[in-house]
Amino acid sequence: MKKMTKCVFTFAFMLTVATGCQTNDEEEATANEPATEQEENNDSNMETNEQDDVIEIEFWHAMGGGLGDTLEALISDYNASQSDYHITPEYQGSYEELLTQFRTVGGTDTAPGLIQMFEVGTKYMIESDYIIPVQEWINRDNYNITQLEENILSYYMVDDQLYSMPFNSSTPALFYNKEMFEEVGLDPENPPSTFSEVAEAAELLTNDDTYGFSMLGHGWFFEQLISTQGADYVDEENGREGDANEALFGGEEGLRAFEWLANMNDSEVFNYYGRDWDDLRAAFQTENVAMYMDSSAGTKEMVDNASFEVGVAYMPHADEVERHGVVIGGASVWMGSGISDEQQEAAWDFMKWFNEPEVQAEWHVNTGYFSTNPDAYEEAIVHEEHEKYPQLTVPIAQLQDTIPSSATQGALITVFPESREQVVTSLEALYQGTSPEEALKQAVEGTNRAIDVAKRASE
Structure with a gap:
């Protein structure tokens, strides 16, 4: 298990002065002159502020092996897609080990901003006070959750509130x-x-x-x-x-x-x-x-x-x-409590991105899990995969043929x-x-x- 780190990282950088060959004595003399204290402070503050603008979020997950490789590759894609946020994945072992670890830090400064949790941990997470229901950000952002698979969403809906975002789902x-x-x-x-x-x-x-x-x-x-x-x-x-x-x-x-x-x-x-x-x-x-x-x-x-x-x-x-x-199995992703509004926004931005059709197409093809966004099944890479593995379409049809009810929504008990x-x-x-x-x-x-x-x- 990797050593726990804080959800938000602050990077401090030491300035390095590189000297090289100069074309004349004046340039060489200028390059070799010691910088004033004010100049050093200005340069240091400028570089540090550029790094401070990037909001870091730690993401605890239970995806090992090839699944973990796929997850880390997608997170790298997200980090490269924008310059405001940086998600750091941290593998915590099995679902049970992850839950045990989260219980020890939930609500503290060392708790992660994003947490993957298996479906049978839903009741505990809701009652723990260690999470922020994603419904708060759905409402703030006017996010249209109807674009997502109804029979996956339903498990994580309680009293018409969505508490976490579906992540890896199977039946x-x-x-x-x-x-x-x-x-x-x-x-x-x-x-x-x-x-x-x-x-x-x-x-x-x-x-x-x-x-x-x-x-x-x-x-x-x-x-x-x-x-x-x-x-x-x-x-x-x-x-x-x-x-x-x-x-x-x-x-x-x-x-x-x-x-x-x-x-x-x-x-x-x-x-x-x-x-x-x-x-x-x-x-x-x-x-x-x-x-x-x-x-x-x-x-x-x-x-x-x-x-x-x-x-x-x-x-x-x-x-x-x-x-x-x-009833779907697998896990969802939760937003940890105790993080700033800016960090919540970063966590929410990643959640939204992960459920985009193009991203979900990659996730489905490389892991076998359902796409949380049905539009992903129309992507070219998914059509190619389903032609090669027509067996993959059967569980999708079974999920979409499921009759919504409390029985198929799944039980909630701690x-x-x-x-x-x-x-x-x-x-x-x-x-x-x-x-x-x-x-x-x-x-x-x-x-x-x-x-x-x-x-x-x-x-």
Whole structure:
């Protein structure tokens, strides 16, 4: 982790006098004469003032590897595009590490002016008093947010106020091996869309070397199986009309999901590869599993790394209901509190720039994340990318087909990480033989305990 620095930097420069060959004695004598104290002060003040005019903003983020390289390249483009502001990116590790680090400095002089935060940290950020809602600058600037993707914006909207700017957004999708589909007589251009269709396809695809289906041990995917049925995860309109008091995912919607997974597990057409994304992706690439759910942001990498043709489809939904859609994952960018009005303006200027179609086109092509501005999909580089990787268009269509509601808007609770842990632990118990009813009950009770503990701690 890099050493923390202040959000605003002041640069002091020492004057350097360079002497060279002169064409005559008079010029040489003049060059070698010591400058007066007043002249030195005037020169120093002029150079320092030029630097002081550039407003520095530190941007804490969790983009490592190639994602970090893409982010830093775009920030360099922004810095070069104008001379008033300078954004300094600072990698802080994982989302969890970034949140922990921000909690220690939020509201202090060492806090950054821009902070990337994963979506389940939204409730904490709103209540922390460590941020400035971007709605304040939207209003001041008369910024038209309708130009941005509605089903991405909605997650970060609370009481009709936008608290942070969408940044890197993705949704889950169903990935499948098209060649295996053809081998067992399934139509690779007509992938399964319901729970029962996935189960039937998994049975056909399972053999001595391959399991038909798998799902990562991550609560995000279970949340999608709830939202696609149009059900809220917690009460109080998914925590958006007030602080949530209890989990609602223990109803018939959650039971359908648990029973679906349990039945496939009992039939041995499902295999659990654990909580590590790379383990499940490796199983798909080596054809040990024929279908699985993954983040849309991984589409391009999977297509490149697989030795077979990869298909991408919408998330499956329960047979008893119409598809409602998905909740976005990823992160947004927040404006830190405690910075001057000029620094706020600098942070806001970068936020606006990052959401321009040309910038978002570069972001989408190089990362696989959605464009926050749909106009980016009309850019030439995006058309070229989509021709090469038509799979990228499927999650975009799924996002835009999502029906806006509290269910697809996503839940807001401060204990989301704890709830996800409860869900995964319960799913693992399910795969070991615990009944769907009992496993689901454990997840609900664990989530409710976490909500109660958080409520008592805040009183």
